[in-house]
Amino acid sequence: MLMSLAKNEKAGPEEEILVTKNLRVFIEQQEVVRGINVGFKKHTITALIGPSGAGKTTFLHALNRLNERENIVKGEILYHGININDGDVDIYTLRTHIGMLFQKAHIFSMSIYDNITFSLKCHGLKNTAKLDKIVETSLKEAGLWEEVKNKLSQNARLLSKSQAQQLCLARALALRPEVLLLDEATSLLDPVATNAVENSLRQLKNKTTIILVTHNLAQAARISDDTVFFNKGMLIEKGKTEDLFTYPQSSETDNYLSHNLRR
Numbered sequence: 001m002l003m004s005l006a007k008n009e010k011a012g013p014e015e016e017i018l019v020t021k022n023l024r025v026f027i028e029q030q031e032v033v034r035g036i037n038v039g040f041k042k043h044t045i046t047a048l049i050g051p052s053g054a055g056k057t058t059f060l061h062a063l064n065r066l067n068e069r070e071n072i073v074k075g076e077i078l079y080h081g082i083n084i085n086d087g088d089v090d091i092y093t094l095r096t097h098i099g100m101l102f103q104k105a106h107i108f109s110m111s112i113y114d115n116i117t118f119s120l121k122c123h124g125l126k127n128t129a130k131l132d133k134i135v136e137t138s139l140k141e142a143g144l145w146e147e148v149k150n151k152l153s154q155n156a157r158l159l160s161k162s163q164a165q166q167l168c169l170a171r172a173l174a175l176r177p178e179v180l181l182l183d184e185a186t187s188l189l190d191p192v193a194t195n196a197v198e199n200s201l202r203q204l205k206n207k208t209t210i211i212l213v214t215h216n217l218a219q220a221a222r223i224s225d226d227t228v229f230f231n232k233g234m235l236i237e238k239g240k241t242e243d244l245f246t247y248p249q250s251s252e253t254d255n256y257l258s259h260n261l262r263r
């Protein structure tokens with residue numbers, strides 16, 4: 001069913017392309033995401049912040065149906081108005097629309113080129129010229145092209161940790177996702193690589209809606225338009241990042257920020 005959605009074309013600038021309605025996630029009978037109602041506007045970067053165990057990652061994973069096997073997910077996750085948990089939504093197609101980058105880079109033991117084209121080929125793209133172009137564009141968007149353009153056939157396992165994460169970003173981007181989810185994706189990177197990824201995200205905002213979980217409040221302040229504060233499985237507050245950091249409306253947000261920004 002998602003196949004019928006033309007990526008990037010139908011949403012107006014103010015449309016919330018991803019909306020959750022009373023989203024609840026249960027892990028071993030415990031409700032760890034507790035009735036989240038939130039929307040994400042097209043072409044924005046939203047940071048999800050909050051203390052450890054607040055449910056940020058569980059929430060993020062639900063947006064990509066990563067926890068459907070082991071957890072119970074209730075409520076609605078509407079992508080362009082379609083509930084992604086509906087029985088006729090194909091999970092592989094969904095993940096071409098909503099991509100994900102994890103904390104640790106998961107690299108296949110194959111060439112840099114093949115790491116990027118693997119999923120594309122699985123989705124039926126065989127044209128070499130097109131694949132070459134996508135590899136180049138995606139690596140440029142991930143800020144890795146200059147470093148690897150002369151060694152695309154080298155095994156990707158030989159890349160540094162930072163480069164491997166940038167390759168994962170390129171691989172996710174190759175599928176042209178409309179939404180990109182990042183789960184602490186720069187937390188294991190050095191400052192230079194973090195900066196490179198952040199620069200990529202800023203550029204990508206023109207065509208992608210980005211939602212990122214981060215413990216790095218400075219990062220949230222640097223790159224996000226909006227910030228959502230989670231605590232104990234609940235959404236406590238959402239606002240423009242500058243407003244939320246400067247004048248938090250909730251005392252819980254205030255306490256968290258003052259404690260963690262001072263450290």
Ligand SMILES: Nc1ncnc2c1ncn2[C@@H]1O[C@H](COP(=O)(O)OP(=O)(O)OP(=O)(O)O)[C@@H](O)[C@H]1O
Pocket residue numbers: 027028032050051052053054055056057058059
């Ligand atoms: N596989 C699991 N088994 C049991 N409990 C889990 C599992 N995964 C998460 N939880 C629990 O769910 C709650 C929310 O965890 P989650 O990882 O989503 O929070 P978080 O805000 O992302 O935390 P962190 O910032 O530390 O990653 C926590 O109480 C956690 O212990």
